[in-house]
Amino acid sequence: MTLTLASAVDLLKEHHLLREIITPSMWTLDPGRLPETEFTAVSYDSRAIDDGTLLFCKGRFKAEYLAGADAAKLPCYVAETDYSGVTGATGLIVNDVRKAMSLLSAAFYGRPQDSLTVVGVTGTKGKTTTAYFTQAILNAASHGKAALFSSVDNCLDGEHYEESDLTTPESMDAFRMMRTAVDNGMKYLVMEVSSQAYKVDRVYGLTFDVGAFLNISPDHISPIEHPTFEDYFHCKRQLVANSRRLVLNADAAHADLLREDAAAHGIDVDTFALHTAGSMTPADTVASPADADHVDFDITCKGDDLGRFHLAIDGDFNYANAAAAITIARAAGVSPDDAEALHALESVRIAGRMEQFTDTQSNTLAIVDYAHNYASVTALLDFVDERYGARSPHITLITGSAGNKAYDRREEIVRAAQDRIGSFVFTAEDTDTEPFIDICMQMQGYITNKDVASTVISDRPTAITSAVYDARAHQDRFDVILIIGKGDERWIKEHNKHVPFEGDDRIIERLFGLGGNA
Structure with missing residues (x-):
């Protein structure tokens, strides 16, 4: 589909977004009064424009960003503000630039979603694992034709994975990647859908063929995200x-x-549901532990016994994610008789999620995970208790929390862990402008259990090293070190810049003398 000035105006009018068209010499609703323009590019970066670009002025856009627009021969911009005083480009003035950007980007890229079976996965925890499980099943069923958008990686060809920046991409980026996926022959797309995706209209106008809702608990409560749990849940419910x-x-x-x-x-x-023996809660798909060690589990889907499964990722909560993935795949058209496709989820590993490492010099186990809120920290500690509780481990939690947002997480991480661990080490995590040390000190201040030890070491590699040395100093006990929040990320966000970082998993491998995870 070709996007022109006229077709863009028609689409904006159809969705009641257009206010008027403004040039330095004219205000109108009729694009026929202006020279017809066919757009060859779309952008939300005023530094990346030319004579064929449709520019979206979103977010904290400032008039001075258009200083070079006329020299670049920018033909048109979309904005909620009239910028005719600083540029001669035609302005499409709209009620909501983010909604306009989503609709017009989809049109510019030829509505690639219409050529895909699109699956959207939301929930407070489990989105990434469920998305990976689902993509594995759909990939196997379609012989490698399933794409993925996740908070960890994006995959546009069913085979190669590249690190992502956002849980749900900006709408323009999402439709561009969808276009690439379609051009690569993809038939399915599995994507995580965050609450912010609906809060800031990253998926406006997109209809999912299958939507999955995993769970809900308070998260992302802050002045720049969601003011209340009700607002967070309302966005998820969209x-x-x-x-x-x-x-x-x-x-x-x-x-x-x-x-x-x-x-x-x-x-x-x-x-779908995760059931224990004797549970009678009805569900179309049920995952239930198959033995006392909870290593294997059985799946029943719509009355069909799909057999026994064994995951490469540990944790009972992942059985529920597996049940979700199988239910999603069935809803997307995968046959229950395609056992090879359904069992494809068994081989899924996600870097930085429930990765376990054993020290070569002490009786110490380290687990690297992305846990970052009350629900995920609780699930992680439940796993440790179930698998290792009989050995009375001394548990050290190395954690921080994101800066400038999700302020509720700081207290909730402490509340989830303080009565279940031996010590905290508070350290750096991603931030915007808040100093790492301030966040760590705030989290330490939330501790109410006088029996739990705590320390603040803002340098993350030093924090991990300190926990390992402390464990080695106590050879008479079994130590479990939980390192959460960053997974396998190779950067830490500081003052909105990605600062290179070795990675939690690589630090542990180096300290433990491992060539790979144990």
């Missing part, structure tokens, strides 16, 4: 209204409201 079919965790908090959302929009619902 996935239901924008899906053709819903996959729902039957045991999720507020599941009844989510069912009401689906009914209000005429959407069929498939459910």
Whole structure:
């Protein structure tokens, strides 16, 4: 599809977004009064424009950013503000530039979503693992034709993975990547959908063929994200209204409201659940531990016994993610008879998630994970208790929290862990302008259990090294070091810049004398 000035105006009018068209000499609603323009590029970076670019002036855009627009012969911009005083480019003035950007980007890239079966996965925890599991199944069923957008990696050809910047990409980037995926022959796209994706309209106008809602608990509460849990949950719930079919965790908090959302929009619902022996909660897909060690588990889907599964990723909570993935795959058209495809999730490993390392010099286990909120820290500690509780481990939690956002996480991480561990080490995590040390000191101040030790070491490699040396100094005990929040990321965000960082997993491998994870 070709995007022209006229077709852009028509699309904006269709969605009641256009206010007027402004040039230095004219205000109008009729694009026919202006020279026809065919756009050859779209951009939200005023430094990347030319004579064929449609520029979106979003976010904290300033008039001075257009200082070079006329020299670059920019033909048109989309904005909520009139900039005719600083540029001769035609302005499409809209009610909401982010919504306009999503709609016009999809049109510019030829609506690639129409050539894909698009799966959206949301929830407070488990999105990434479920997305990877689902992509593995769909990839196997389609012989390598499933793409992935996740908070860890993006995959546009079913084979190669590149590190991502956002859980859900900006709309323009998302549709550009979808276009690449379609051009690469992809038939499916699995993508994580964050609450911010709906809060700031990154997926506006996109309908998911299958939407999956895993769970909900308070998170991302801050002045720049969600002011309340209600607002956070409301944004998450928009996935239901924008899906053709819903996959729902039957045991999720507020599941009844989510069912009401689906009914209000005429959407069929498939459910999944993690069950223990004797549980009678009905669900279309059930994952249940198969033995006392919870190493294997059985899956039943819509009455079909799909057999026994064994995951490469540890943790009982991942059984529920596996049940979700199988339910999603079934909803997307994968046959229950395709055992090879369904079992493809067994081989999935995600760098930086539940990675376990054993020290060569002491009785110490380290686990590197992306856990970053109350729910995920609780799930991680539940895993440690179940697998290693009989050995009475001394648990050290190395943690920080994101700066300038999600302020609720700081206290909740402490609250989730303080009665279950021996010591905290508070350290650097990603931030905008807040000093690492201030966040660490704030988290330390939330400790109310006088029996838990704590220290602040803002340099992250030093914090990890200190915990390892402390464990080695106590050869008479079994130590578990939990290093959370960063996974395998090779950078730390400081003052909005990515500063190179060795990575939690590589630091542990080096300190433990390992060539790879144990």
